[in-house]
Amino acid sequence: MTYTPHGAHWIAGKKTLGAERFTTPTGHAFSVGTAAEVALACGSAEAAFWSFGHTTPEDRAQLLEAIAEEIDARAEAITEMGCAETGLPEARLNGERGRTTGQFRLFADHIRKGTYLDQRHDPALPDRQPAPRPELRMIQRPIGPVAVFGASNFPLAFSVGGGDTAAALAAGCPVVVKGHPAHPGTGEVVGDAIAAAVARCGLHAGVFSLLQGDSHALGGALVTHPLIRAVGFTGSLRGGRALFDLCAARPEPIPFFGELGSVNPMFLLPSALAARGDEIASGWAGSLTMGAGQFCTNPGIAVVIDGPAADAFIAQTSAALDAVPPQTMLTDGIADAYHAGRDLVAGSAGVQTVLGKPSDQRHAAPNLFETTADIWLNTHALGEEVFGPLGLVVRARDADQMLEVAQALQGQLxxxxxxxxxxxxLGQRLMPVLERKAGRVLANGFPTGVEVADAMVHGGPYPASTNFGATSVGTLSIRRFLRPVCYQNLPDALLPQGMT
Known part of the structure; x- marks a missing residue:
């Protein structure tokens, strides 16, 4: 089949063509959202909240499962558009689609269990002295309409039907999505699927809206609209910080749950490096170049203690990376940013190029650099993320300086x-530092590949994310779109459905 995009927004259950259009490299035209269309989508979401926010977990679980089914029914069109827009291979798109539908089904199972509500009950103590205690009940309630920003590097799992959308809908919050302009056709097909599922379940059409567009003004209008109660975002530090500041500057500030990326450092301790440095080098090269390095958990820095084992590790990593051909990046902008980041690292004083492979236009070849811990500790730019297949080895003098590097890290995923x-x-010395720096600490593995599971944390201290107490992956992510409400001495007839 050949899918032809309609190019419209989804607003209040209707396809809406905008007056202004933008054209993608595939030659397809898509609507550009305006402030008026933002207001229409947000107003519809608020109207939907009065019913959707009071649905049962079973009602919402059925919606989530219906969304997964509708996405699967459009598998061929999703893969076709995704490959055309992103340059990603068919296997990657199919795998990411499975992860996306899996997120919806996971949340359906999660909310059916009811534990996410965190219900608490303190019975009345009328005879307590010196004063009686009232009956107190607490439960988590949905916050209202949520804005979600699609990510550039995951056209499915972190986009229109990504984890933020799944978590918000599971919580009972209508969603207004701003699709990413790098893959609007893929987002459109998923938007069609979600809109079809909402209609199929007989829910208010304002439960889901999709606004397309390539303007910064659209994102600004969305996060500052007074009916939006929270924002979910996955993207760059610069873009995320700008939106975060807009949310904080509103007359009524709202939470901005931004996942902004990190360098995801690895610490190679001496015995492991001596015993299996070649194995770690091979694994690092594979992780570093997976998907052209376009993962927010890409391990960009390896910290080693200087010596012959470090020399061998660097040589082995270089050989493994040299065998990896250039890969197509998702967009011209991402490729340009990678090339600029590579040049910045290569030109930094005290940095040596181990492997410098040329790249052209939208392609990225792996690059490897090394420096000393002294240089790294005094060069802030070397601790910044380069989004792509670039590795930096930091040589520490000894275990104490390795610990110093850990203490100097910014927040990490x-x-x-x-x-x-x-x-x-040495691991015991490092752990108290690393658990303060990151949302996930792992041993003898590589961080690329974020498991969608109950215990996963995909977040971390700033600048990895803008809220260190939240995660954007896993069932705990639903808590971003809920708030606790206490009910004092209320009769059962006035309590929320399902409260025990």
């Missing part, structure tokens, strides 16, 4: 320890 049994003592 992940930190990794490669260690053997003889490294346990």
């Amino acid at each position: 992940t930190c990794t320890l490669h260690l053997d049994e003889n490294d346990t003592g």
Whole structure:
């Protein structure tokens, strides 16, 4: 089949063509959202909240499962558009679609269990002295309409039907999505699926809206609209910080849940490096170049203690990376940013190029650099994310300086320890630091690949994310779109449905 995009927004259950259009490299035209269309979508979401926010978990679980089914029914069109727009291979799109539908089904199971409501009950104590205690009940309630921004690097799993959308709908919050202009056709097909599921379940059409567009004004209008109660965002530090500041500057500030990326450092402890440096080098090269390095958990820095084992590790990593051909990046802008970041690292004083492979236009070849911990600790730019297949090895003098590097890190999504049994003592010294720096700490693995599961945390201290207490992956992410409400001495007839 050949899918032809309609190019419209989804607003209040209707396809809406905008007066202004933008054209993608595939030659398709899409509507550009305006402030008036933002107001229409947000007003419809607010109207929907009065019913959707009071649906049962079972009602919403059925919606989530229906969305997964409608997405699967459009599998061929999704893969076709995704490959054309992003340059990603068919296998990657199919795998990401499975992850996307899996998120919806996971949340359906999660809300059916009811534990996410965190219900608490303190019975009345009328005879307590010196004063009686009233009956108190607490439950988590949905916050209202949520704005979601599609990500550039995951056209499905972090986009129109991504984890933010799934979590918000599971919580009972209508969603207004701003699709990413890098893959509007893919987002459109998923938007069609969600709109079809909302209609199929007989819900208010304002439960879901999709606004397309390539303007910064659209995003600004969405996060500042007074009916939006929270924002979910995955993207760059610069873009996320601008939206975060807009949310904070509103007359009524709202939470901005931004996942902004990190360098995801790995600490290679001495015994592990000596015993299996070649194995770690091969694994790092694979992780570093997976998907052209376009993952927010891409492990961009490896910290080692200087010596012959470090020399061998660097040589082995270079050989493994040299065998990886250039890969197509998602957009021209991402490729340009990668090339600029590579040039910045290469031109930094005290940095040596181990492997410098040329790239052209939208392609990215892997690059490897090394420096000393002294240089790294005094060069802020070397701790910044370069989005792509670029690795930097930091040589520490000894274990104490390795710990100093850990303490100097900014907030991270992940930190990794490669260690053997003889490294346990150093690992114990590092752990109190790393768990303060990252949302996920792992051992003897690589952080690319974020499992969608109950215990996953995909977030971390700033600048990895804008809310260190939240995650954008896993069932705990639903808590971003809920707030606790206490009910004192209320009769059962006035309590929320399902409260026990």
